[in-house]
Amino acid sequence: MARSVKERLDAVAKRRAMDEDGVLTLDGLRTVILPAIVLTSLEDASEWLLGSDLGPALYAAGRDVGRDIGGRWKPREGSSIPETFAALLREIEARGFGRIEVVADAAPGTAIVRLHASPYCDRSEGAREGACQFPAGFLAGAFAALVHHEIEAAETRCRGMGEAYCEFHLVPVSGEAGVRASAPAQSSAASPAL
Numbered sequence: 001m002a003r004s005v006k007e008r009l010d011a012v013a014k015r016r017a018m019d020e021d022g023v024l025t026l027d028g029l030r031t032v033i034l035p036a037i038v039l040t041s042l043e044d045a046s047e048w049l050l051g052s053d054l055g056p057a058l059y060a061a062g063r064d065v066g067r068d069i070g071g072r073w074k075p076r077e078g079s080s081i082p083e084t085f086a087a088l089l090r091e092i093e094a095r096g097f098g099r100i101e102v103v104a105d106a107a108p109g110t111a112i113v114r115l116h117a118s119p120y121c122d123r124s125e126g127a128r129e130g131a132c133q134f135p136a137g138f139l140a141g142a143f144a145a146l147v148h149h150e151i152e153a154a155e156t157r158c159r160g161m162g163e164a165y166c167e168f169h170l171v172p173v174s175g176e177a178g179v180r181a182s183a184p185a186q187s188s189a190a191s192p193a194l
């Protein structure tokens with residue numbers, strides 16, 4: 001039977017470790033438990049500095065993190081890429097990012113993902129464009145690491161713009177750019193699955 005989010009959260013908690021210096025790790029990755037307001041405060045401060053360049057900068061940062069996490073992910077034997085991607089996102093959900101839904105009928109090689117409570121747009125009511133560029137980049141990077149082809153993600157709906165949820169469309173980057181970036185993401189064989 002599928003585990004509930006609460007059961008997955010409990011499983012995540014069991015995989016934490018802290019050393020004598022107080023450095024917390026989860027599956028070997030240094031981890032800090034932060035109030036979600038830290039994310040929106042960093043967004044606000046960065047927007048003040050970068051203005052309209054903030055979106056692409058956050059997207060690029062999210063994509064790097066997604067590639068790293070996706071590259072560490074060990075699919076279960078016999079699992080398809082969509083199943084593996086959904087399992088990865090269930091782990092992300094268990095970290096408190098709100099309910100994540102993978103829309104079932106996306107075309108092969110693409111994905112549609114909904115974040116029902118993205119923390120990145122908690123303070124962006126009335127925004128004119130999607131506020132969730134970091135998660136958009138993360139989804140693109142993580143999916144790309146699984147399919148070994150460059151992926152781009154667009155946030156087509158955002159809760160910050162009054163929608164019920166944030167929705168992301170993930171599609172392959174066509175042509176040269178996609179092929180050039182299709183090398184498998186770097187991963188450490190010693191890393192446990194997240």
Ligand SMILES: [Zn+2]
Pocket residue numbers: 118121130131132155157158159160165166167
């Ligand atoms: Zn959003």
